[in-house]
Each structure stands twice: as structure tokens, then as C-alpha cells.
């Protein structure tokens with residue numbers, strides 16, 4: 001439940017720093033300023049002041065900023081006290097604020113209030129957290145785009161067109177004598193088709209955005225000595241894994257984060273798949289299979305020189321370790337040692353040599369295309385929650401079109417249009433449960 005109490009938190013990270021900020025939001029912000037500073041600073045003017053405790057003794061001296069409602073981040077009166085960034089000083093200031101009447105803010109509570117006061121919508125609030133959490137420059141740029149509303153405005157454009165269309169259909173249903181004419185208008189299917197294609201385009205862009213945020217995991221798997229660790233080292237650009245000509249060099253999981261054109265990837269090197277007898281190797285294989293299960297893409301590394309005679313059979317053996325529907329790509333490694341033709345390999349493959357670096361650029365391109373990644377230019381950040389809602393919105397709309405095509409029923413179409421709108425509303429937070437909000441905001445930092 002949203003109650004109008006006053007919240008406070010240290011908004012800078014724990015530890016020591018040049019500046020530390022205590023943030024206060026709510027109805028007591030102005031009186032808190034009066035009590036701690038001795039007067040209310042002019043609106044939005046950085047004001048140098050002492051910060052006093054209840055006995056009139058100065059705790060610190062710094063900059064105070066007062067943002068009156070509704071022109072603040074939360075939409076409420078906000079006071080920011082920028083003192084020196086030491087834990088003792090900041091805790092003294094925070095205790096003073098709490099004694100005056102504020103309570104400690106929960107994680108993300110400032111952003112939650114901004115959302116509840118309609119300063120930002122849910123995707124924008126999530127984008128703030130994503131900006132703070134971003135691990136790559138591209139993710140940060142994408143988060144900023146979403147924070148500025150690029151994603152929400154696309155959702156709203158479609159929602160507006162949908163609402164207008166729903167009004168049209170519902171009017172047709174309400175006047176049954178005219179319904180037939182209305183619903184036989186060929187323009188109607190065109191309107192549904194436009195909505196479907198707009199939603200598909202948005203869904204595609206959001207999937208790029210989710211990739212940018214969440215990245216994905218690629219496992220390097222294959223027989224011992226195929227060159228998995230050599231490929232790992234080529235892709236990470238350093239000596240991540242031990243490489244030797246002894247079969248069974250890698251016995252444990254080694255992982256490393258890389259980027260391909262801004263696409264964040266967790267690369268996992270594994271122990272070679274084999275009929276192991278030694279308990280260490282058996283455990284290595286078990287771990288490899290566990291990683292394969294958790295990954296989004298498996299690179300099946302094959303020593304092409306050693307296996308060119310029974311390539312298809314060799315790949316089939318590796319394939320038995322994948323679960324149904326796993327994405328995979330065959331890498332025919334050690335191409336420098338072999339120059340024959342490949343016939344009859346019924347799988348997508350790339351020729352590569354970790355020794356000469358041949359084929360590595362093509363490998364990267366294939367990885368991007370398998371993951372449907374077309375670059376981060378102009379991409380806004382998104383989350384799995386959003387792509388899931390877009391998928392449901394699209395499903396409902398396509399179902400509506402199908403049923404309407406088959407039976408010409410306006411009622412059923414209206415029902416599916418409503419479901420589409422609800423799914424879209426979940427993205428921006430127009431329809432959201434307290435559970436969902438709790439889940440989203442609790443992952444934010446304190447003071448944000």
C-alpha cells in the first residue's frame with residue numbers, strides 16, 4: 001500500500017568517497033531541511049550549509065538541494081543533503097533525518113514513488129536499474145534510451161491504435177443491426193494486420209534489447225583435444241584455459257565474459273566428452289553436460305583432421321548430449337591441417353582454425369545470426385518480462401484475427417483485443433499487480 005510518509009536513505013554506495021548523499025522524499029522533506037539546515041534552501045538551488053544535529057552542533061557541512069513537489073524525481077518534496085562520503089558522517093545525518101520523522105527507505109522505493117506518482121512508467125523505472133547495473137557501454141546506452149521513454153512510447157503508440165480499434169469493434173457489437181456491415185469492411189482486416197506487423201517489429205527490437213541486457217551463454221563442447229580451450233583463448237583474447245596436446249587437459253568448467261559487437265556472452269570451456277573411467281574425468285563430463293543443459297548455444301568443436309572420414313557420425317555422437325531443441329553450431333576446427341571437401345554433413349557448420357585464426361570472424365557472425373542479433377545501434381534495453389508480455393500480446397492478436405477470419409465474430413475478436421491490451425499494459429505498468437511491483441523494485445539499490 002502506498003502511504004504518504006517520508007522516506008530517507010543514503011543514496012551513495014557504502015564505503016568512503018568524496019561525497020555522500022542522503023536523500024529524503026515526502027511531506028516532511030521541507031521541515032527536515034528547516035531543522036537540519038536552519039532554513040529552507042531556495043528551490044533547486046545548490047546551497048552551501050552546515051548540517052546540525054538536535055543540539056545545534058554541526059555534523060557536517062555540504063550542499064543542500066530542495067526540490068518541491070511535483071518537480072522532483074519522486075514527484076514529492078525531495079531534499080538532498082550532499083555531505084562528505086564517510087560512513088560515520090552519513091549515518092549521523094541519516095539518523096538525524098530519521099529522528100525528525102522519516103523512515104528508512106526500502107530498496108527502489110524512490111523509483112517506486114516516481115512510478116506511483118506517474119513521473120515515469122514501469123519500463124522507465126526498470127531502465128534506471130538497468131543503467132546502474134549495465135555491464136557494457138552498449139547496455140548502458142540502451143538503458144538510457146529506455147529510460148528516456150523510447151521503448152514505452154512504441155508500446156503506447158500500438159496501445160493507442162489498439163484502443164481506437166477496440167472502440168470501433170465494440171461499437172459494432174453494440175449496434176447489432178449494423179454489425180454485419182461494419183464487420184465486413186475489408187479495412188478491418190487491414191487494421192488488424194497493421195497492428196500485428198507493428199507488434200512483431202516491436203517484439204523483435206525488444207528481443208535485441210533483452211539480449212543486450214541479459215546476454216547469453218555459449219558452451220564449447222566436443223571430444224578431448226578437439227581445440228575447445230584453444231578456441232576459448234582465441235575468443236577471450238587471453239590465456240584463459242590451459243592448452244596442451246594431452247587429451248583431457250581441461251577437467252573443470254572455465255568461464256569468461258566476452259562481447260561480440262556489444263553482445264554480452266558468457267563463454268564456457270568444458271572437459272571433453274568421453275567414456276570416462278577415472279572419477280575426476282567422470283565428474284568433468286557430468287559438469288560439461290550440466291553446462292550444456294543451461295546454455296543458450298552449444299558450439300560442437302570437432303577436430304576435422306582427425307574425424308573427416310566419419311564426420312556425420314562423430315557429430316551425431318556429440319548431438320546425443322544435447323537436449324531437444326538446443327541451439328548448436330558445429331565448428332570444424334584445425335582446418336589448417338586439412339583441406340578436403342565436406343560432403344554430407346547435415347548440420348550447419350563453420351570451418352575454423354584456432355592456430356591461424358581462420359574462420360573466427362565468420363564464427364562470430366554466425367553466432368550473432370543464430371541469436372538474431374543485428375547490432376546494438378539504436379537498441380533500447382528490455383527484459384525477459386517485456387518480451388514475454390509482447391509474445392502474449394501478439395498471440396492474442398493473431399488468435400483474434402484467425403477466429404474473426406473463420407467465424408466473423410466481433411465478440412471473440414473484441415475479447416482477444418482486450419487480452420492484447422492487457423498484455424501491453426503490463427509492460428508499461430498500466431496493469432500491474434502489487435506482487436509484480438514488489439518483485440521489480442526490491443531488486444533496486446537502496447536510495448534509488
Ligand SMILES: Nc1nc2c(ncn2[C@@H]2O[C@H](COP(=O)(O)OP(=O)(O)OP(=O)(O)O)[C@@H](O)[C@H]2O)c(=O)[nH]1
Nearest residue numbers: 224225226227228229230248249250272334354355
Ligand atoms: N594445428 C592446429 N592445432 C590446434 C588447433 N586448435 C587446437 N590445436 C591443438 O590441439 C591440441 C588440443 O587443444 P586444446 O585446445 O587443449 O583442446 P581441448 O579440446 O581443450 O582438449 P581437452 O581440454 O583435452 O578436452 C593442442 O595441442 C592445440 O595446440 C588448430 O586449429 N590447428
Ligand SMILES: [Mg+2]
Nearest residue numbers: 228229249250
Ligand atoms: Mg581443454
